[in-house]
Amino acid sequence: MKQLLEKWECFNDLCGHSFLVDKETAKGKHLTCPFCEQNAEAVAHQNPDADLETQLEGCLYPY
Numbered sequence: 001m002k003q004l005l006e007k008w009e010c011f012n013d014l015c016g017h018s019f020l021v022d023k024e025t026a027k028g029k030h031l032t033c034p035f036c037e038q039n040a041e042a043v044a045h046q047n048p049d050a051d052l053e054t055q056l057e058g059c060l061y062p063y
Contacts, residue, residue: 006045012038 004023010016010033017035023045033040 002048004046004048006042008033008040009043010036010038010040012036018043 005020006023006026007018008021008026008031009018012033015033015036015038017033019034019040021031021042026042031040032038
């Protein structure tokens with residue numbers, strides 16, 4: 001199964017960080033910002049037909 005990513009953003013105006021999460025890992029979960037622990041929401045997701053290696057060019061990987 002192909003790993004798909006979602007971009008999540010923090011609700012806290014003083015933080016405003018964003019982070020990537022595996023779509024299956026986040027499915028059905030309430031995630032908080034790893035930087036300030038406030039509420040976060042998914043704002044974008046990866047196209048399942050996209051080529052992740054080409055898009056990221058080997059420099060960015062979720063953990």
